[in-house]
Each structure stands twice: as C-alpha cells, then as structure tokens.
Amino acid sequence: MIKLAILTPKNSYEKIKSSLKGIECEIKYIFYNNLYDLEDLYLKNAQKYDGLITSGPIGFEIIKNSVSLFTPLYHFDISKGDLYKYLFNILKENPKIDFSRVYIDFISPEKKEYWFQDIFKKEEEPIFYKIDFSNKNLYETLKNNYINLKKENRIDIVLTRISNMVKFLKKEKISFDFLFPSEENIKNTVQEVIKDIKILKSEKKQIIFGKILLNKVEEDIEEEIHSISKNCIVKVSDKGLEILMIYEDFVNSNIALNLKKKLKEKFFSGWGKGNYINEARYNAEKAYQKNKETDSELIYLVSTNSEIILTEIDNEKKKNIEIIEKLKELNITKQNSEKLIEMFQIREKVSCASLANYLSISERTANRLLLKLEENNLAISELIKINRGRPKKLYQFYF
Known part of the structure; x- marks a missing residue:
C-alpha cells in the first residue's frame, strides 16, 4: 500500500483528515509550528514514505529550495473556484464591502492577473504585497504587513491561506477569513499523488x-x-x-x-x-x-x-534539433534541414529559385519542398507585386 506523510500545522489537521475518508493509502500526519522545522522534517521522514504532501505552497517551496528532493513532494492548494466561492460568501454577507480594503496575503502582485483577470477595476482591486513562499521569515513578514495596514486604517478584512496566522489575527483583533482547499480539491490532489507515485514505482x-x-x-x-x-x-x-x-x-x-x-x-x-x-x-x-x-x-x-x-545542451541547439526532427518526418535531409534553419534564423524570405540555388537542387524540387512545408504549417507564402510580369511568390519559414 502507498504510504504518504502530510506536513501540516495542527489547526489544518481536522479539515484534511475529514476530506480523506475512504482514500486507500496509509497516511501519517506530521505537525509543524514554524517554517524553520520543515527542512529537518522532510529529511527525517522522506525515506519512510512514498511521497510527502505539504498543506500549502509555503511548505512546499521552502523544502524544495532547501534540500535536494529524493522522495516526491506535493502540496495542497486552493483553486480559482475555491477562491471565488469564498469571495461570493463574503459579498453575500456584506454587500457593501470595499474590496480595495481587503488584503489577500497569499497572492503576489505579479500573480493577481491569473486569479482576478478582468474582475476588478484598478481602484477596486484588493491589496497585494510581494510574497516569497520560500522565505523562512515569511510569518514575520506577514505579521508586519497586518500590523502596518491596521495602523494605517487601510483594511477591513484579511483573506489568509495560512492557518498559522489565524491565532495572530485573532490576538490583534483583525477581521479575517481563513481560506482552505475544498474537500473535493484535497481528495483529488491525494488521488493524483497516489497515481503519480504508482507510475514512478513502476518506472523505477x-x-x-x-x-x-x-x-x-x-x-x-x-x-x-x-x-x-x-x-x-x-x-x-x-x-x-x-x-x-x-x-x-x-x-x-x-x-x-x-x-x-x-x-x-x-x-x-x-x-x-x-x-x-x-x-x-x-x-x-x-x-x-x-x-x-x-x-x-x-x-x-x-x-x-x-x-x-x-x-x-543550450536552448538554441535543442530547438535546432527539434526542427531537424520535424523536417526529417517530411523526408528532408539533415544537411538541407541545417541550411533551412540558417535561412529561418536570419528571417530571410525566399523564392523557389533562390531556395533551389541555396540548396543546389532543381527549382521543381525546391517548389515541392516549399509546398510540403506550407502544407505542414512550417512556412507561409505571399505574393509580391513586381513592375513586370506575374507577381513573385515568397516564403517565410516558421519553425
């Protein structure tokens, strides 16, 4: 049977446990109070289990950035659906809420587009501060943010994803709502982890x-x-x-x-x-x-x-190899593929005649090659008007 360990603050334990009824695997819960313990907890327990799961992205990022992982590590996270459900409930209870006075402590400014694209106008959007989930001093940073926002009278409520902040927020009498992944989300995560570990075991x-x-x-x-x-x-x-x-x-x-x-x-x-x-x-x-x-x-x-x-190998060389593989499927030789890549890299538009000359092949063969590339979405053509005669057809490669 698959053996999993879940690293979690004690106050998240009941929510996780109730979500995992009926899951067919052996689960051990390991509690922590501060972020400095996570590295040691992973190192002490990793060899005893097939996989470890942290209750949120903070523990995951701290462990991942502190040690070389030798046992797979995963984490629970809320989905957009979970977050919108919480926001809807808050809005239902307080229809006049001003979201510009809501501090969401688990979303960085650079991530807000992912979570709230086209939902808030600039002046309406919640408060976001830069957050580094891999920083072991994160709890202290968050506490300072709460205190400063309270002193400046800029918040009505904090939305927190971090259960170890609940006690501090209560003590400071700061209104908050604690967000946690839905039962379905937690259960689905563990089922995906079990599936992943079974594949890894079979691959080994x-x-x-x-x-x-x-x-x-x-x-x-x-x-x-x-x-x-x-x-x-x-x-x-x-x-x-x-x-x-x-x-x-x-x-x-x-x-x-x-x-x-x-x-x-x-x-x-x-x-x-x-x-x-x-x-x-x-x-x-x-x-x-x-x-x-x-x-x-x-x-x-x-x-x-x-x-x-x-x-x-470097990315450019890897990209060139991938292009050669694509062209090989079209029966284009490695030598000709390398020349085509050279033309692609200088963004040169080519005619049938110029390609024939460059590859030392007949125009008829060059024409067939260009048509083949166009049919496979690796080139596009355009007609260019010239002073005399028929328009000239030029091709641009898109590898």
Missing part, C-alpha cells in the same frame, strides 16, 4: 539497455563502468559494450553522462527503456542510430512512448 523497475560502440575496448572497461554504477551487468565484445540495469539505478548513477566524461575517446551510444529486455534492447538500437546521426553529439534515452535527450 523498468529495464534500461545500453548499447555502446568504441574504437578500442580497454581491459579495465568493466571496472570503469562499475565505478560509476555497481548495480549493472556489463557484456564486453571486440568493439562494443552492452549494459543492463534497472531505471532507478540508471537515474541515480547518471551513467550515460558520467560514461561520456570518463571515456576520453569518441564513441556512439544509445539507451533504451522497456518493461522487458527485448523492448529495452529495441529502443536502445533506435537511440543508438539517432546518436550516430548527430555524430555522437547527443545521447538519447528512447522508450516506447517518449524520447529524451540526456546531453546537456
């Missing part, structure tokens, strides 16, 4: 097959590989290697990139993922061929439903 047990071709196989090659990952099986032939391991060890050892760093010579490789050896071997062969096409610049991990580039 998937098989990885690696195919590597070397110019020369050194005698100590097996030792080199086992120094990166002990949990793999290595088969050595005259010029190549085959590596078998489970996905979890493949990820933890980062063997694909570490092997590239360790072996100084140029080599071709491909990594395949599958539920059984033959499927992983088949996908490794596909990845190997793709690696050869890029002249060993890129390392691929291919599975039945996806293809991942493992090599660390």
